[in-house]
Amino acid sequence: MESRFIEYLRHERRYSEHTVKSYENDLEQFKSYLLAFQEDCSMELVETFVIRNWIVELMDQDYAVRSIQRKLSTLKSFFKYLQSLGHVETNPVSLIASPRSSKRLPGFVDSKSMKDLFWNGDIFDDDFPGKRDKAMLLTFYSTGIRLSELIGLKEMDFEPASNSLKVFGKRNKERIIPLAKELKNSLVDFLSAKREFNLSSEWLFVLDNG
Structure with a gap:
């Protein structure tokens, strides 16, 4: 199903190859996390708490906020695609807030x-x-x-x-x-x-x- 989504982005949405590759890498990274989390790594069975735990792990690994935001956006788009095909009833990403950048501070406070x-x-x-x-x-x-x-x-x-x-x-x-x-x-x-x-x-x- 992931490969169909990638082809959908490439041929129907006409995303650039660079953007498509970013989506593909994000999905592969999440799939690897999922494999370590449960034997059945079918994306159609993913629950909200699994995605939330993955985001927390990325935060603890000091991933940049923008990078985490992009990865979460990738999953949200993917599950929206699955919804459109009738493979899932709800989008498990819908209740997860994308991490925000820390509050802007005066320039002299790093x-x-x-x-x-x-x-x-x-x-x-x-x-x-x-x-x-x-x-x-x-x-x-x-x-x-x-x-x-x-x-x-x-x-x-x-x-x-x-x-x-x-x-x-x-x-x-x-x-x-x-x-x-x-x-x-x-x-x-x-x-x-x-x-x-x-x-x-x-x-x-x-x-x-x-």
């Missing part, structure tokens, strides 16, 4: 400085407020979500088992954001401190008094 701030500095205290502020800023910086979306996050929206965060944007549209290992660990650490403080709240980020 990526290394931000990493030093989060991981090597002592700006965040090792207590509840410090862990909360670190997790909150890292979430905002790493995912590219809006401030209103950050404030509206609930505990149930964070799914550590699947390394993902559920976000509700404009018109209550739901999207699932894969999380890099560092951000997931920071959120887990923060929630542990939150429970130690007996701060019971459905909201993810709360004040010191709940």
